[in-house]
Amino acid sequence: MENLKKKFNRYGSIIKYLSYSIFVTVIDIAAVWVIMSFLNVGIVYANTIGIIIGFIIHYLLASKSVFNVEYGILGIGVYFITFLFGLLMADFIVYLSYIRVFYFLGKDINFLLSKGASIVIPFFVMYFMRKYIYLFLGKYFGEKGGMRN
Known part of the structure; x- marks a missing residue:
């Protein structure tokens, strides 16, 4: 336990x-x-x-x-920018996976694996991006910028 x-x-x-x-x-x-x-x-x-x-x-x-971040302009700004980055990454990954990586598989399996990759990879990238951006901003702005340490 x-x-x-x-x-x-x-x-x-x-x-x-x-x-x-x-x-x-x-x-x-x-x-x-x-x-x-x-x-x-x-x-x-x-x-x-x-x-x-x-x-x-x-x-x-x-x-x-x-992320231990207060609601506010800076916090949602980071979330939104990383969201847009993740969306672009997901689209790129689903396209690349579908056309180049899993193309030899059946259409349905190709789709499932490509879609899965476009969910899993951005999930981890966005988590760590947000974690370290908030950590940096918390040290730089502190409570004043809506960040808590």
Whole structure:
């Protein structure tokens, strides 16, 4: 039991981040389905709305409990910029994986592996980017900039 506590203390923030990400993904998918099914909105617009809803919920859940950051302009600015970077990275990875890496597999398997790669890789990159950017800004701005140490 003590060993489990040590592991959670060591990896607790990334476990929380992962659980929030899974929760937000479910909300995102449900929102897109509801918007498409009941409001007769196209998939691109519905998906964009779902992504924005997920982004807001994820920021509200993770900024304080994972990154120890106060809500504010600086905090959401970092979250938004890293979100855009992650979105571009995910699109690049899904394209590259689909066209170059898993192209020889069946269409469905190719899609699943490419989509999986476009979720998993940006997940870790964005987590560590946010962690170290917030750490740097916390040292630079401290409480004044909305960062807590």
